[in-house]
Amino acid sequence: MSERWDFVRLDGEKATLVVALEKGGAADLVYLGARLPGREDLSALAAAQGRGRHESQPDAPPVPGLLPEPKAGWMGSPAVALTAIEDGAPIALATDFRVTSWEAEETRLAIRSADPRLGLECVQTWTLSAGDVVRARTALSSTHQRPFWVDRLSALALPVPPRFTHVTTFSGRWAHEIQQTRRALGAEGLAQGSAHGKPGFGGNWLILDGPDTGEALSAHLAWSGDFDTRIECDRPGNSDGRAILQMAPRLTPGEIALAPGDTYETPEAVFTIAPDRKVLAHNWHRHVRAERLATGSPGAPRKVHVNSWDALGVNLSEPALIALAEAAAEVGAERFVLDDGWFAGRRSTATSLGDWFVSRDVFPNGLTPLIDQVHALGMDFGLWVEPEMVSPESDLYRAHPDWCLHSESDERPTMRGQLVLDLARPEVREAVFAQLDALLNEHAIAYLKWDHNRDLFPVGHRHAQTMGSYALIDRVRAAHPEVDIEGCAEGGGRIDYALLERCHRVWPSDNNDAAERVRIMQAWSQFLPLEVLGNHVGPSPNPITGRTLDMDFRAKVALFGHMGIEADPRAMSEAERKTLAAHIALYKDWRALLHSGDLWRLDHPDPHIFAQMVVGGPRALAIAAQTQFSPQFDAAPLRLAGLDPSASYRVTLPAPWPARASLYLDQPERWREGLTLSGEALMRQGLALPLTHPETTWLIALERCEP
Numbered sequence: 001m002s003e004r005w006d007f008v009r010l011d012g013e014k015a016t017l018v019v020a021l022e023k024g025g026a027a028d029l030v031y032l033g034a035r036l037p038g039r040e041d042l043s044a045l046a047a048a049q050g051r052g053r054h055e056s057q058p059d060a061p062p063v064p065g066l067l068p069e070p071k072a073g074w075m076g077s078p079a080v081a082l083t084a085i086e087d088g089a090p091i092a093l094a095t096d097f098r099v100t101s102w103e104a105e106e107t108r109l110a111i112r113s114a115d116p117r118l119g120l121e122c123v124q125t126w127t128l129s130a131g132d133v134v135r136a137r138t139a140l141s142s143t144h145q146r147p148f149w150v151d152r153l154s155a156l157a158l159p160v161p162p163r164f165t166h167v168t169t170f171s172g173r174w175a176h177e178i179q180q181t182r183r184a185l186g187a188e189g190l191a192q193g194s195a196h197g198k199p200g201f202g203g204n205w206l207i208l209d210g211p212d213t214g215e216a217l218s219a220h221l222a223w224s225g226d227f228d229t230r231i232e233c234d235r236p237g238n239s240d241g242r243a244i245l246q247m248a249p250r251l252t253p254g255e256i257a258l259a260p261g262d263t264y265e266t267p268e269a270v271f272t273i274a275p276d277r278k279v280l281a282h283n284w285h286r287h288v289r290a291e292r293l294a295t296g297s298p299g300a301p302r303k304v305h306v307n308s309w310d311a312l313g314v315n316l317s318e319p320a321l322i323a324l325a326e327a328a329a330e331v332g333a334e335r336f337v338l339d340d341g342w343f344a345g346r347r348s349t350a351t352s353l354g355d356w357f358v359s360r361d362v363f364p365n366g367l368t369p370l371i372d373q374v375h376a377l378g379m380d381f382g383l384w385v386e387p388e389m390v391s392p393e394s395d396l397y398r399a400h401p402d403w404c405l406h407s408e409s410d411e412r413p414t415m416r417g418q419l420v421l422d423l424a425r426p427e428v429r430e431a432v433f434a435q436l437d438a439l440l441n442e443h444a445i446a447y448l449k450w451d452h453n454r455d456l457f458p459v460g461h462r463h464a465q466t467m468g469s470y471a472l473i474d475r476v477r478a479a480h481p482e483v484d485i486e487g488c489a490e491g492g493g494r495i496d497y498a499l500l501e502r503c504h505r506v507w508p509s510d511n512n513d514a515a516e517r518v519r520i521m522q523a524w525s526q527f528l529p530l531e532v533l534g535n536h537v538g539p540s541p542n543p544i545t546g547r548t549l550d551m552d553f554r555a556k557v558a559l560f561g562h563m564g565i566e567a568d569p570r571a572m573s574e575a576e577r578k579t580l581a582a583h584i585a586l587y588k589d590w591r592a593l594l595h596s597g598d599l600w601r602l603d604h605p606d607p608h609i610f611a612q613m614v615v616g617g618p619r620a621l622a623i624a625a626q627t628q629f630s631p632q633f634d635a636a637p638l639r640l641a642g643l644d645p646s647a648s649y650r651v652t653l654p655a656p657w658p659a660r661a662s663l664y665l666d667q668p669e670r671w672r673e674g675l676t677l678s679g680e681a682l683m684r685q686g687l688a689l690p691l692t693h694p695e696t697t698w699l700i701a702l703e704r705c706e707p
Ligand code: GLA
Pocket: 309, 339, 340, 349, 384, 451, 453, 488, 489, 490, 491, 507, 510
């Protein structure tokens, strides 16, 4: 790096980022890592990273930097790809952006680059915000004399520091969300994306780390449509061993046209760096808590839900719903969510989406009597909707058959018997808004479960569709700011920070089988704090997996999240209801901590033990759930985390205890009284809890003792 470079440094709480900028040249990353001393000499830092040209490079080696372009021999994907029409034929515009200026504040850097020949300007803005999370976006403006199309614009292009040699990616399917794979980053790099019109069941986060899983770097595109994530390593022309990460929304050719005077701005990409994956989760949680959660009642205690779906499906009647509400209130539920089946002719999932008026067959006197009854039981009322969809068998479709997404050939392939509304059209949004607005005006509805149950095809990943969805949700929020919204897409098919900005919580999975759920919750909770992750006690046997599970296990697992019931308490035994009620009471006691403290993942040598704890102020609560039969009879002790090593803690095991496992406690009376141990002993040696049998879960409560 020559002397022509200037340097900008952004400092977060625990991280530092240094960028080199050359007027008339490029911008490049010099440092990304733990916070550097204030006196660090930035030009020496850059010199220590610099490399001379090697034999097989262009004479002026390319600097892909923060805006990779092919112009000087970079062979990876360009950050900006544009198509124009020349003499009737499409041609790719070859860009040559040069840095013209930058604005640097304490935690914000905006870099302007221009290609005067094409009349283009690119502004990349990076803001270092809460949780040491960098929010990055790119805006492209044109004064080009002719219109052209944007095929690709990266929200983020980040040279990956070479010490990050491994990548963890996530994939998933319905009811089995967010499965992770970690591998070495090879020359093939990484190409990942979605084509369903939403991020999909794996979300779109990735994590980079080193061979020994130390320091971790994670990135995400805050975008509820399709994404395109690439890491390109060691390509010819960039054979310096560096890898460039790029994140962009996936654009449909021909969709984003820029006329002279227009600007297109990408959604935001975010990234953060931390000393390990546990702290990485804290960074993301701080970010979500400080900058994303805005709707409804973010600060209020998260009410225990009861949701009608797994209890009643679409076979609804007012008496059955009231009976469910009564039984749920008795065990401690605080919010009654009426799921699918309440509207128009929706007596099966094949009809009536788009007709958002109360079914007179199910509710001859409207919804109000049920809502009044729910209120009388001390609960508030929530309602399921799927506003982005339409059933071919609906009044809306009959009146406006052209309002759904369809191709020129007029094919209308359905999924779950339904079609997708074309939300790019203002009149479609207007019609859906008017129905939702009327519903919310006419009824005391505190909560909407906003679902999205199909992929977008035949005309798929359209930017305008996602923007249309945002416009609709935003309008509903603006008109009814007190209503909490839950984001759901067949479970966890559309979970991202842009949606979360519009929601109170998300629905991580339709899979309420606690043996599955505990893994799903732990996986999402790397990126999302527990309070936004709905977690319900499902029925047994479970309708998706068929597994039969003990209530103690189901209820303890559901407590670590935003707890709810998605089963019919009337179908439970008296003993089960008592166990459920006891755990709901525990949830109410601990939710303030669970929803504000630091979440620590606890490692255990048995991969089927899922353990986490939340630490906040003088209290902490841990959970350890065994899902399979342990290979060792005496499972290794559970080592805690996040405690003050020199402080003393009184440790108890909140009752009810898992019945079979408690028989194997050595001195149960000592546990009942509580054991006082130092943070050091708890974190280093841990607690030898009986965790041998499948369906065993322990809760561990800690109270810091006054010195
Ligand atoms: C989706 C949701 C479920 C439920 C059903 C109703 O599958 O994920 O929780 O609301 O729709 O049809």
